[in-house]
Amino acid sequence: MRYIVISGYGKKIRTRKNMLNIVNMDGEKINIAFGDIDSLIIASNGISITSNVIRKLIRHGVDIVFLDGSGRPIGRIYPPFINRTVATRRCQYQAYFDERRWIIIETFIESKFRNQANLLKYYSKSRDMDDLREIGEKILEYISRIRGVKDRDKIIRIEAEAARIYWSGVSMLLPEDIEFNGRSPESFDLMNICINYCNSLVYSECWKALVLAGLDPYAGYLHSDRSGKESLIYDFSEMFKTVSVDRLLIKIFSSGERFDVEMGLLTNNSRKKLIKYFYEWMERRVRPTSGTPCTLRQCFRRWALKLASYLRNDLKTFRGFIES
Numbered sequence: 001m002r003y004i005v006i007s008g009y010g011k012k013i014r015t016r017k018n019m020l021n022i023v024n025m026d027g028e029k030i031n032i033a034f035g036d037i038d039s040l041i042i043a044s045n046g047i048s049i050t051s052n053v054i055r056k057l058i059r060h061g062v063d064i065v066f067l068d069g070s071g072r073p074i075g076r077i078y079p080p081f082i083n084r085t086v087a088t089r090r091c092q093y094q095a096y097f098d099e100r101r102w103i104i105i106e107t108f109i110e111s112k113f114r115n116q117a118n119l120l121k122y123y124s125k126s127r128d129m130d131d132l133r134e135i136g137e138k139i140l141e142y143i144s145r146i147r148g149v150k151d152r153d154k155i156i157r158i159e160a161e162a163a164r165i166y167w168s169g170v171s172m173l174l175p176e177d178i179e180f181n182g183r184s185p186e187s188f189d190l191m192n193i194c195i196n197y198c199n200s201l202v203y204s205e206c207w208k209a210l211v212l213a214g215l216d217p218y219a220g221y222l223h224s225d226r227s228g229k230e231s232l233i234y235d236f237s238e239m240f241k242t243v244s245v246d247r248l249l250i251k252i253f254s255s256g257e258r259f260d261v262e263m264g265l266l267t268n269n270s271r272k273k274l275i276k277y278f279y280e281w282m283e284r285r286v287r288p289t290s291g292t293p294c295t296l297r298q299c300f301r302r303w304a305l306k307l308a309s310y311l312r313n314d315l316k317t318f319r320g321f322i323e324s
Contacts, residue, residue: 003039003279004032007272009046015053039063043071043275044268065204069265071197071275073204078211084308088214091311092232096221100311102150104318105222108238109159110143111320115242116166118323123173123250135169152222173250188264191249194274197266198245199237201278205297206233206240209304215311239303239321244296248281289322 006013010025019031020040034056042049042065054077057064064077095101117136124132142162149155167183174180180191187193210217210232220231259270266274282297291302303321310318 002036003041003275004037005041005043005272005275005279006047007043007268009044011047013040013047013049013053015050015056018056020053020057034060034062037062039065041065041067041275043067043271044069063208067200067204071200071266071271073200073207076204076207078208084312085214088308088312089216089219091313092215092219092308095311096219101221102148104307104310105152105155105235106146106149107318107320108222108235109146109155111239111322112159112242113139113143113162114322115239116162116246119242119247120166120169127173129172132169132172135165138165152224155222170246170250174253175256178253188261190259190261191253193261193264193266194249194259195245197271197274198249198278199241201275202237202241202244203230203233205244205282205300206237206304209300210236210307212301213304213308215304215308236304236307240296240300243286243323244278244282248277252277287324289324290319 004020004022006022008024012023014021014023016031018034020034020037022030022032037057037060040057040062044067054064058077065073066075068074095104117139120132120136120139124130124136139162142158145158146155149158163183171180171182174191178191179189181187181189183195184192185196207217207230215232217230217233219225220233220235223229223231223234225231259274260267261270283295285293286296286299287293288299294302299321306315307318309315
């Protein structure tokens with residue numbers, strides 16, 4: 001799968017001889033066949049794109065994503081090939097009012113806890129850090145505390161307690177110069193800024209997977225429903241953030257890589273570099289505890305389809321994504 005990331009002021013996206021033609025301010029041109037593109041990501045302001053290009057990208061089934069300065073998707077154009085939308089969404093809305101809501105929430109959160117524990121246990125072995133194994137075991141203890149709970153606020157409190165323990169373990173894995181004191185989306189340290197940016201890329205992947213599975217990204221089960229808030233995306237992403245973002249950033253920073261920040265945001269060059277790392281990481285093969293090995297990106301789509309099938313009662317049970 002090929003992702004094309006465009007960032008930097010003054011670039012033009014056109015079509016020439018049935019090819020995507022990208023022109024930089026200095027006149028340098030890059031030509032790419034439309035059939036070689038799976039997604040076009042426009043990651044900064046000051047970029048122009050013609051309607052003819054958009055039409056051709058849609059005809060070739062290309063997803064077009066627009067990001068703001070923090071990496072959050074603010075708009076997208078994708079082909080209208082959506083799976084069993086009406087039947088799926090009717091079932092999705094009905095599930096909010098029955099037992100399936102709590103089963104789905106429990107599955108998402110348990111998957112999150114198990115992935116977090118697995119990450120810490122992996123590094124406990126590879127770096128010979130026994131404290132990380134103990135922290136991982138503590139996180140697993142929270143699974144029993146969410147079993148059977150049907151109180152949204154209580155679940156969120158339990159999740160927050162476990163998160164504080166988890167992030168204390170992550171901080172032990174980062175080089176000293178990163179100065180990470182825990183997860184805070186409002187913080188301006190490099191780790192939190194990069195987590196925010198990569199989480200936004202995860203949300204974009206979740207959006208596409210869920211919509212193409214016929215689900216409504218705004219109708220979630222745990223995160224509160226509010227106009228314009230993609231609640232199901234936030235719910236669904238809980239299964240994937242640890243393996244898609246946290247593990248990637250630990251690897252990047254441990255290798256010595258650093259990113260530049262201006263005014264609390266990654267610079268254009270740093271965004272482009274981090275996006276490249278992220279999408280390369282999404283192509284790595286993973287082995288879920290349920291199902292056959294596949295790329296991480298394929299897991300997003302596979303589990304969106306599983307969720308949709310469960311909601312339609314085509315699947316009797318819904319098992320979350322856990323990387324073994």
